[in-house]
Amino acid sequence: MKKSLLSILAVCALSAGLPAVAADYVVDTEGAHASVNFKIPHLGYSFLLGRFDDFSGTFSFDPENPKAAAVNVVIDTASINSNHAERDRHLRSDDFLAVDKHPQARFVSTKFETANGESGQLHGQLTLRGITRDIIINVEKVGEGKDPWGGYRMGFAGNTSLKLADFGITTDLGPASREVELMLHIEGVRQ
Amino acid sequence: MWRNSQHSYGLIQILLHWTTAILVTGMFALGIYMVDLGYYDPWYHRAPALHKSVGLLVIGLFLFRLVWRFGDPQPEPLGVNPWSRKAAGGMHLLLYLGLFALLASGYLIASADGRSIPVFDVFSVPALTLPVENQEELAGDVHEVTAWSLMVLAVLHGAAALKHRFIDKDASLARMLWPRRD
Numbered sequence: 397m398k399k400s401l402l403s404i405l406a407v408c409a410l411s412a413g414l415p416a417v418a419a420d421y422v423v424d425t426e427g428a429h430a431s432v433n434f435k436i437p438h439l440g441y442s443f444l445l446g447r448f449d450d451f452s453g454t455f456s457f458d459p460e461n462p463k464a465a466a467v468n469v470v471i472d473t474a475s476i477n478s479n480h481a482e483r484d485r486h487l488r489s490d491d492f493l494a495v496d497k498h499p500q501a502r503f504v505s506t507k508f509e510t511a512n513g514e515s516g517q518l519h520g521q522l523t524l525r526g527i528t529r530d531i532i533i534n535v536e537k538v539g540e541g542k543d544p545w546g547g548y549r550m551g552f553a554g555n556t557s558l559k560l561a562d563f564g565i566t567t568d569l570g571p572a573s574r575e576v577e578l579m580l581h582i583e584g585v586r587q
Numbered sequence: 588m589w590r591n592s593q594h595s596y597g598l599i600q601i602l603l604h605w606t607t608a609i610l611v612t613g614m615f616a617l618g619i620y621m622v623d624l625g626y627y628d629p630w631y632h633r634a635p636a637l638h639k640s641v642g643l644l645v646i647g648l649f650l651f652r653l654v655w656r657f658g659d660p661q662p663e664p665l666g667v668n669p670w671s672r673k674a675a676g677g678m679h680l681l682l683y684l685g686l687f688a689l690l691a692s693g694y695l696i697a698s699a700d701g702r703s704i705p706v707f708d709v710f711s712v713p714a715l716t717l718p719v720e721n722q723e724e725l726a727g728d729v730h731e732v733t734a735w736s737l738m739v740l741a742v743l744h745g746a747a748a749l750k751h752r753f754i755d756k757d758a759s760l761a762r763m764l765w766p767r768r769d
Contacts, residue, residue, distance in 0.1 A: 481699030
């Protein structure tokens with residue numbers, strides 16, 4: 397009894413001396429409150445939208461120290477879905493994502509630049525089709541707080557654009573369609 | 588004349604055989620050609636539409652051919668020995684199975700979205716979706732493998748026909764060109 401009380405005291409003493417630890421969040425893919433979408437001009441006359449159905453990710457975010465935010469996302473490239481089976485098969489082929497050779501795309505953040513702790517630029521490395529490039533995602537915090545089921549959630553919206561050729565996709569879709577926009581909506585559940 | 592006899596194929600079977608051979612070979616060539624078309628090529632949409640339309644017509648021919656085949660006597664094989672006759676029978680079975688797999692997989696690729704498939708903008712064939720994930724991937728892989736396999740089988744089949752014609756000097760090839768009187 398005495399011993400356990402002592403150890404509790406010891407733990408309290410130790411924790412008090414540590415800085416606030418960033419909260420870790422798991423992206424809510426289970427409840428599908430997150431989506432990885434893309435948008436690319438079609439001939440320059442309109443846009444084609446699609447998404448990746450399967451991915452997983454985690455992030456850590458401490459409102460006291462937002463610059464220390466870190467994000468990790470892994471995308472199953474074969475899960476691309478543009479609502480057209482034959483096009484999806486083409487997108488999975490070597491002409492585009494080469495999913496047989498590169499079944500995963502990965503984003504690992506390196507730093508978060510923010511002035512207000514709410515919106516900012518998330519720098520990181522994106523590996524797609526086996527090619528790793530530094531990218532910047534414009535991020536905006538949408539909100540955070542308790543959910544009705546006993547959990548705590550935080551969500552962000554992100555936007556970035558990629559040159560297809562930067563990731564080895566050289567199939568010509570026309571002059572208007574050399575860049576694809578990624579639109580990310582990520583909700584995390586605090587662990 | 589129209590129907591098979593003990594020694595010869597009838598005109599219907601002959602027409603079915605050659606029409607299928609020509610259309611399937613043509614669709615093989617079109618298939619190889621169309622998958623590499625550039626996005627801005629005028630044939631980018633036309634070629635696959637033609638491929639699907641003709642493919643669905645070949646499915647119709649194939650179904651009719653199966654009915655016709657089982658309703659008609661088969662001419663006796665002309666192989667010089669039991670081994671040769673067995674090989675011919677096996678080859679014919681493989682050609683039928685290969686053709687079935689090729690046509691079924693092609694139909695299932697075009698079906699994967701669940702949208703019906705237009706045939707020359709004249710009529711549409713309903714789609715068939717299976718309870719598998721990524722039907723277009725599975726069907727697409729099968730279609731590619733069976734297309735090449737069937738072409739290899741067809742070349743062997745043609746070589747065997749020439750062997751019958753020029754080495755065995757029998758009527759195997761002749762009776763598939765025009766019905767023979769017994």
